[in-house]
Amino acid sequence: MGWVGALGRRFNAIVWQPELERLHGPRRWALVAVRILLTLIEDFRNGEITMRAMGLVYTTLVSLVPLLALAFSLLKAFGVDNALRPVLQRFLSPLGAGSGQIIDKIVDFVQNVQVGVLGAIGMVTLIYSVVSLIQKVEAGCNYIWHVRKPRSIGRRVTEYISVLVAGPLVILAAASMTATVSSNSTVGWLTSIEPFGAALYLAGRILPYVLYGIGFTVLFKFIPNTRVWLLPALGGGAFAGVLWQTASLGFAWFAHNAGNVNAIYSSFAILILLLIWLYVSWMILLLGCRVAFLLQHTERLTRGDYPPRLGAAERERLALLITTLVADRFMRGGMPWTTSALARTLRAAPDHIQDIADQLVTGGIFIEAGELGTTLLPRRDIAEVRLARVVEIVRAGDPSARAQPRDTNAARAIDTLIGKIEQAGQSVYRDRSLRDMALQLHAESESVDGKLADSA
Known part of the structure; x- marks a missing residue:
């Protein structure tokens, strides 16, 4: 029955391997229909x-x-x-x-x-x-x-x-x-x-x-x-x-x-x-x-688990992106960001955006507003919010989940190493606020616009 396995692999290659973002027209919607049908079958089985x-x-x-x-x-x-x-x-x-x-x-x-x-x-x-x-x-x-x-x-x-x-x-x-x-x-x-x-x-x-x-x-x-x-x-x-x-x-x-x-x-x-x-x-x-x-x-509509597993470094990067965009929009007086809009702009999984937003709200960086979707607003002056605090909030977990190894010598050695890493990060983040990042983003946007105008 080797032909059954070969047929299944061929079917999976046709249905799941192409990226929907790169497809257009009837082929895209045909793949979407097939993937939805397979997803509904899987939902029914779950x-x-x-x-x-x-x-x-x-x-x-x-x-x-x-x-x-x-x-x-x-x-x-x-x-x-x-x-x-x-x-x-x-x-x-x-x-x-x-x-x-x-x-x-x-x-x-x-x-x-x-x-x-x-x-x-x-x-x-x-x-x-x-x-x-x-x-x-x-x-x-x-x-x-x-x-x-x-x-x-x-x-x-x-x-x-x-x-x-x-x-x-x-x-x-x-x-x-x-x-x-x-x-x-x-x-x-x-x-x-x-x-x-x-x-x-x-x-x-x-x-x-x-x-x-x-x-x-x-x-x-x-x-x-x-x-x-x-x-x-x-x-x-x-x-x-x-x-x-x-x-x-x-x-x-x-x-x-x-x-x-x-x-x-x-x-x-x-x-x-x-x-x-x-x-x-x-x-x-x-x-x-x-x-x-x-x-x-x-x-x-993917074959693997959704959302994909997010690493610690990528969580910190997303948190800094979110806080910078929210601070920039707030400083310029524009329409506040929603979590769904952030997910589309950053091309990130909405679940990841919402999880990080929840941490930042709990940590006192943002407040939530709005009935249809979560709208994020700064909780206090963005000039007073340090990037180090944002990273600290995203890294924080349940203290009761902290490992307590029996080998205290190994624990002390690792804690010393981690302390040095955090000190190095603090030297970069310590004096930078959300307002600084918003000003930097604004300056870089104006620089890009100026270059485009010169080339035109």
């Missing part, structure tokens, strides 16, 4: 995304009735509470004929929930159940996007309430549009005329993919607590929309032919199918969010 999807299934079961109760109350206020059943029928249609039983039970539960008479404790519990579901979805997307700082409490309250208010209105608008188009006499007349009939039939088949793609795009654009570009969100939304509609058709066929499941679980079979469909739905949402992330961060 199990983190699948565990989060399982957690969302549990949260959905707990929060479904409270969520629909609030939505039902809002829809009832607009006089369109009958729109709830068609939405449930559309979402649960892959479960087959048995979905009607679940829909009837859910609607009965929702109609029996009297939001106005729950009292303060009941109302808080109801809202908490709903918010926990939205918060868990946000946490899953933030994990995929490597967002370390969730939304603030104020933003959570306002934005979650906006979702709860806007959601029923969007459902109402979609239901109204669908009913209007279906009952329109002009549409019915055009359907009887070819080729308009075939075109409308084809459009009706494609329309669900488009609508689901738009819905997922909006989710991937706004749920992560970071700045998501439109094109990556659109790519992830298209992937999730096509996958969800295709999965719903496939699951409907599976539910129709699941004789073994019905034989084993009897009357509980429909509940088992519901759990499986919820799991599939959440997996599609998380995988689509992952696609959007990979499209925006194509540097992560």
Whole structure:
């Protein structure tokens, strides 16, 4: 079977060895698509995304009735509470004929929930159940996007309430549009005329993919607590929309032919199918969010571990680069640097930039600002911050992790050597501040601009 190994090596050479930055056009995007597919398979095998999807299934079961109760109350206020059943029928249609039983039970539960008479404790519990579901979805997307700082409490309250208010209105608008188009006499007349009939039939088949793609795009654009570009969100939304509609058709066929499941679980079979469909739905949402992330961060589409291991010398170099750029921008009164902008400018892994930024914030060099991404600002006068202090902060670790060798003679010898090395570094860094580095950067920039002007 040597040819299998040779084929695998050839495949890896084609897919993983070329650098994406050097490629353009169709070949680049073909490689990106293949690498994303392989990365999703690896993510599925690792199990983190699948565990989060399982957690969302549990949260959905707990929060479904409270969520629909609030939505039902809002829809009832607009006089369109009958729109709830068609939405449930559309979402649960892959479960087959048995979905009607679940829909009837859910609607009965929702109609029996009297939001106005729950009292303060009941109302808080109801809202908490709903918010926990939205918060868990946000946490899953933030994990995929490597967002370390969730939304603030104020933003959570306002934005979650906006979702709860806007959601029923969007459902109402979609239901109204669908009913209007279906009952329109002009549409019915055009359907009887070819080729308009075939075109409308084809459009009706494609329309669900488009609508689901738009819905997922909006989710991937706004749920992560970071700045998501439109094109990556659109790519992830298209992937999730096509996958969800295709999965719903496939699951409907599976539910129709699941004789073994019905034989084993009897009357509980429909509940088992519901759990499986919820799991599939959440997996599609998380995988689509992952696609959007990979499209925006194509540097992560590598075969090895990401981010690559960073040496001590390179960490110090990055820290000095970051502090110099931040000080220069602050001194000139420009727009403050964000960690994502620093990663793009320095062509460094965002994880490395964020780790070093966290150390510098903890060490008192910078303060963090901003909700969407981390913005870095000097904590005190840049003329008072010495480079030696920056290097000291980046080198520092947990004191409890310091090795305590049994051979004290060897320890003393090494400590003496390290002390001499640090003294040599201090002689270089001691009198240089961040302001000095910013002035040097400014002077070198003017020198380069002058040379370019002379050559022109």
